[in-house]
Amino acid sequence: MSIGPGLRARYLEALGIDVWVPRNDRPFLPGTLPSSVAPATGRAPATPVAALAAGRSFSPESAATAAIGLPDASPDDWPGLQAEVLGCTRCALHRGRTQAVFASGDRAARWMVVGEAPGADEDRQGEPFVGRAGQLLNAMLAAIGLPRPDVFVANMIKCRPPQNRDPKPEELAACRPYLERQVRLLQPTLILVVGRIAAQNLLATDAPLARLRGQVHRVGGLNTPAIVTYHPAYLLRTPADKRKAWEDLKLARRTFGELAAAAVR
Ligand code: SF4
Secondary structure, X not given: OOOOXXXXXXXXXXXXXXXXXXXXXXXXXOOXXXXXXXXXXXXXOOOHHHHHHOOOOOOOOOOOEOOOOOOOOOOOOHHHHXXXXXXXXXXXXXXXXXXXXXXXXXXXXOEEEEEOOOOHHHHHHOOOXXXXXXHHHHHHHHHOOOOHHHEEEXXXXXXXXXXXOOOOHHHHHHHHHHHHHHHHHHOOOEEEEEOHHHHHHHOOOOOXXXXXXXXXXXXXXXXXXXXXXXXXXXXXXXXXXXXXXXXXXXXXXXXXXXXXXHHHO
């Protein structure tokens, strides 16, 4: 979907972000491909994105690789995986849930969002990112030209932790194979990781979120590019950081465009 400047301005206003456009920030129109990807020569890629697009490593300082192993080599399918999640009792969280929250969105999506865990609204409705945080996520995605239904949205943890506490390590470990299988089935071009818990677990690090932002990571057995930003629930509590989130979204949009351009060469 392409959105005009007026519509984007309204989305940014909904995000609480002043409307401004950096000199080189041209509007993103799916189908128009940025020209900044390094050509496929023997020279070192000029940017982390170019390095990733070329399937080559950049530097350990700027491109972290997380070790999510594929759980097994057996064939998988969406209905089977969803049924497994909805009936799962692998950790204690199944006892307090109304229902497990599998995911939402297009199962052929090129974009994936990964968050932390369902809250009360999500547990009731069976969908990730509903309620106020979900509305803000929708506005964030719309600001970079992505209708929510075109994005596959999932959480690290599929069942609601009581009182919305942080998930325990054993719960994250028990649930992680489901996310890995979702990534393997979807094979997204880019993952947008929202929030500290999701970022630290997906990237297998205890680095603070501030250090994980602003770079392109690789995650999983498929080395999927991933970019980290704030959780919408955090942004609702800390609106001053919305401007930083907008920087992350622009990086994600630019990275996706460069990866898409490299894929069609
Ligand atoms: S949180 Fe994950 S591992 Fe735990 S019961 Fe729910 S689906 Fe199973």
